[in-house]
Amino acid sequence: MLSQKTIDIVKSTAPVLEVKGTEITSVFYKNMFSAHPELLNIFNHVNQKKGRQQTALANTVYAAAQNIDKLEALLPTVKQIAHKHRSLGIKPEHYPIVGEHLLGAIKEVLGDAATDEIIEAWADAYGVIAGVFIDVEEQMYVEAEQKEAGFRDFKPFVVAKKVKESDVITSFYLKPQDGGEVPNFNPGQYISVRVTIPGQKNTHIRQYSLSSAYNEEYFRISVKKEAEFDPNGIVSTFLHDEVEEGSAIEVSAPAGDFYLNEENTEGKVALISGGVGITPMMSMLETIAAATPKRPAAFIHASKNEGVQAFRSDIDDIMDGLENGSACYILEKPENVSSCHFSGYVTKEILSTYVDSDTECYVCGPAPFMKAVIMTLKEIGLPEDKINFEFFGPAMDLSSVDEKEKVRS
Numbered sequence: 001m002l003s004q005k006t007i008d009i010v011k012s013t014a015p016v017l018e019v020k021g022t023e024i025t026s027v028f029y030k031n032m033f034s035a036h037p038e039l040l041n042i043f044n045h046v047n048q049k050k051g052r053q054q055t056a057l058a059n060t061v062y063a064a065a066q067n068i069d070k071l072e073a074l075l076p077t078v079k080q081i082a083h084k085h086r087s088l089g090i091k092p093e094h095y096p097i098v099g100e101h102l103l104g105a106i107k108e109v110l111g112d113a114a115t116d117e118i119i120e121a122w123a124d125a126y127g128v129i130a131g132v133f134i135d136v137e138e139q140m141y142v143e144a145e146q147k148e149a150g151f152r153d154f155k156p157f158v159v160a161k162k163v164k165e166s167d168v169i170t171s172f173y174l175k176p177q178d179g180g181e182v183p184n185f186n187p188g189q190y191i192s193v194r195v196t197i198p199g200q201k202n203t204h205i206r207q208y209s210l211s212s213a214y215n216e217e218y219f220r221i222s223v224k225k226e227a228e229f230d231p232n233g234i235v236s237t238f239l240h241d242e243v244e245e246g247s248a249i250e251v252s253a254p255a256g257d258f259y260l261n262e263e264n265t266e267g268k269v270a271l272i273s274g275g276v277g278i279t280p281m282m283s284m285l286e287t288i289a290a291a292t293p294k295r296p297a298a299f300i301h302a303s304k305n306e307g308v309q310a311f312r313s314d315i316d317d318i319m320d321g322l323e324n325g326s327a328c329y330i331l332e333k334p335e336n337v338s339s340c341h342f343s344g345y346v347t348k349e350i351l352s353t354y355v356d357s358d359t360e361c362y363v364c365g366p367a368p369f370m371k372a373v374i375m376t377l378k379e380i381g382l383p384e385d386k387i388n389f390e391f392f393g394p395a396m397d398l399s400s401v402d403e404k405e406k407v408r409s
């Protein structure tokens with residue numbers, strides 16, 4: 001329990017954290033990685049370079065300062081971050097390292113303004129916040145481990161099959177190396193993949209959505225190859241070019257809180273995706289087809305052109321088996337306009353053909369696409385609790401999405 005005095009001090013520092021947050025967290029990451037280079041094996045270097053991780057952490061610290069007397073208000077955010085931490089293999093022993101460097105960074109950036117009293121209050125508050133994360137994450141590790149065929153963090157898998165789905169997306173069918181089954185997961189969840197790239201010092205971890213419904217034999221991920229010159233492309237290029245059938249990679253247990261509400265067995269559902277955001281939607285669609293084929297379901301997918309559009313014939317086949325299913329393909333710049341339902345970007349007219357205020361919507365795609373779709377769904381009259389969405393990478397605030405910004409893990 002924190003004393004009232006500590007709570008007051010921490011809350012009084014919230015405004016300065018809002019202003020200096022990113023500066024503090026930038027110093028924090030720099031100092032922590034120079035003292036503990038082994039942590040570079042866990043964190044996505046690209047997110048560090050682009051400042052996304054710093055901003056995400058600064059927002060979390062700021063929110064924690066504001067809510068220090070009612071941390072339960074942060075629980076949904078804590079859980080979302082904890083899912084990611086669990087899939088990365090973050091452990092209790094990492095927290096004191098983070099705490100030491102976070103306090104050090106607050107001191108370094110705020111200088112004399114960071115009095116001993118402030119630092120002590122933050123040390124106490126950090127201890128409480130870290131305790132919440134450690135408890136929630138431990139619970140998640142235990143759940144992952146206790147599931148049938150479950151495991152705690154990473155496990156060796158083998159690429160059983162590699163299938164090209166479009167000019168840019170390739171699927172990898174991953175089977176446990178020990179010949180066992182894979183654990184069940186919620187459609188929409190992701191796994192982390194850990195790879196060692198020859199010639200590189202650190203291992204790399206990336207999250208990829210599972211792109212098929214649960215089956216006991218394999219996990220399937222479908223990876224877009226990013227440009228080789230783009231630092232985002234390090235892992236996807238390696239997977240596309242170097243990882244072949246028979247290759248071994250390490251995989252985490254499935255994680256994530258963006259998934260199909262399977263308790264709703266009859267209500268209307270719309271799966272709305274842009275580009276490679278199609279992957280969790282495939283898992284959801286396959287699950288709907290297997291478990292609730294009477295459920296009215298729309299699959300709306302926007303992509304650049306025919307060449308990069310993945311899974312089209314799979315979706316059409318699944319739709320044939322649904323009692324009340326419809327697919328809508330939107331191509332930004334089609335080579336042939338007859339190959340899609342609409343050309344250009346997704347619009348209100350298109351969405352309102354498939355969605356009304358009762359429809360449960362799931363949205364995943366590049367950030368500007370998600371921003372446009374979510375705003376339009378709100379205009380159509382959907383309440384927030386019907387709009388489910390996921391950003392890849394550190395959690396972001398939609399209002400901060402630049403039209404040109406692209407997000408990924």
Ligand SMILES: NC(=O)C1=CN([C@@H]2O[C@H](COP(=O)(O)OP(=O)(O)OC[C@H]3O[C@@H](n4cnc5c(N)ncnc54)[C@H](O)[C@@H]3O)[C@@H](O)[C@H]2O)C=CC1
Pocket residue numbers: 224226274275276277278302303304305330331332344345346364365366367368369372390391392393403406407408409
């Ligand atoms: N949930 C997430 O955070 C996701 C992030 N991404 C990231 O986004 C990047 C781009 O993904 P790609 O598959 O290459 O997508 P992309 O750049 O090919 O775009 C896919 C489609 O999104 C739509 N779109 C783009 N900007 C829009 C806007 N301002 N308004 C309305 N619609 C718009 C267009 O129809 C476009 O064809 C990927 O590199 C990936 O890292 C992709 C999928 C999910």
